[in-house]
Amino acid sequence: MMIALMALYLALLFTLVWLGAIRFNAFWKASPLVVLLLLNVGLFIPMGWGAPQGKALVYRNAVSIVPDVAGEVMDVPVRPNASLKQGDVLFKIDPTPYDAQVKAIEAQLKLSSTRLTQMTSLYERDAGRGFDVEQRQSEVDQLKAQLQSAQWNLDKTVVRAPADGYVTNVALRKGARVGNLSAAPVMAFIDTSATQVAVEIDQINARYVAPGDAVEIAFKYVPGRVLSGKVESVLQAVATGQTLVSGAAVAPKGIETVPFVVRVALDDAELAKALPAGATGTAAIFTDHVKVSHVLRRVLLRQISIIDYVNPF
Structure with a gap:
């Protein structure tokens, strides 16, 4: 310009x-x-x-799928990158041992409930002890808790989608054995219920950026178009300013000036859902200062959106 x-x-x-x-x-x-x-x-x-300008990035939360119970995989109906709704089945684990545990506890509970009824009846006729009634009641309560836990394990043999989204890179197959260790996830689930956009703004230009400021973004994924949005928040920390708990003394290192990150919500929610995670672009934030520059920045951004037809970088 x-x-x-x-x-x-x-x-x-x-x-x-x-x-x-x-x-x-x-x-x-x-x-x-x-x-x-x-x-x-x-x-x-x-x-x-x-009207600061910076790089924009679409990102989505990823959930590492780790089953709550261990066992052999019986079925994997999910397909890679296929749209899923919250609660859809991702895969199923052999329920046989967990079903057997539920039935065993149900049988014990049935017997204990019968004994409790008998002890209560004897106590009411002054032919039994109150201690025996309390003991049987305690057994029934414990078995009910065990049954609840066993039923929960049985239900967890069917692993479901935690939100709207899709599973990428599905390598899990029928016959594989999975565990409930957090260090060994079996799938990566991409949550599409909310689309997040992050914009990097140089520190010298971030002083006036505030929630509610208007934003325009030119994504390379949709060249020739400028999308509008609003600033949701300015992240108040970056990794270089973070101190971790440690027993070591301070280790001096070279201090570098890195951009601050601004989180943006797009006005067109439907188009936001269609943007793939990792989509990049150029964003401009219009603050309440130096408003005379807003027109020039809008022109520059539209030039960038047109050049995006041929510029892959």
């Missing part, structure tokens, strides 16, 4: 000199440098504060 403005000024200056409207003296010879300085100081540098 600066090149275009300077070219426009030089063309105008040449035309005025050629028409004889002005004399090409030392002042007009030096005027391009003056105009260049004024454009930088008066417009382009303040534009970074009033």
Whole structure:
């Protein structure tokens, strides 16, 4: 844009000199440098504060699928990258041992309940002890808790989708044995119930960014279009500013200036769902400062969106 403005000024200056409207003296010879300085100081540098620009990235939360029970896989009906609703079946584990455990506890509970009824009846006729009734009641309560736990294990032999989304890279097959160790997930589930967009803004330009500011984004995935949104929040920490609990002394290292991250919500929720995780683009945030620069930033962003048709980087 600066090149275009300077070219426009030089063309105008040449035309005025050629028409004889002005004399090409030392002042007009030096005027391009003056105009260049004024454009930088008066417009382009303040534009970074009033309408900062940065790289945008679409990301989604991923859930590592780890079954709550161990066993042999009986069925894997899910297909890679197929759309799923919350509660859809991902895979099934052989329920035989867990079903047997439920039935065994149910049988014990039935017997204990009968004994409790008998002890209660004897106690009410003054032919039994209250201690025996309390003991049988305790056995029944414990068996009910065990039955609840066993039934939970049985239900967990059917592993379901935790939210709307899809499973990618499905390598699990029938006959495989899976465990309930968090270090050994068997699937990666991509949650599409919410689409998150992160924008990197240089620290020198992030001072005026606030929740609610208007945002425009040109994604390479949809060239020629500019999507609108709002700033949800400005993340108040980056990894370089994080201190972990450790028994070691402070280890000095080179301090680098890294961008801050701004989380953005797109206005078009349906299009947001269609954007693949990892889609990148260029975003502009319009703050309440230096509003005169907003028009220029909007023009620049639309130029980028058109160039995206041919620019893969």
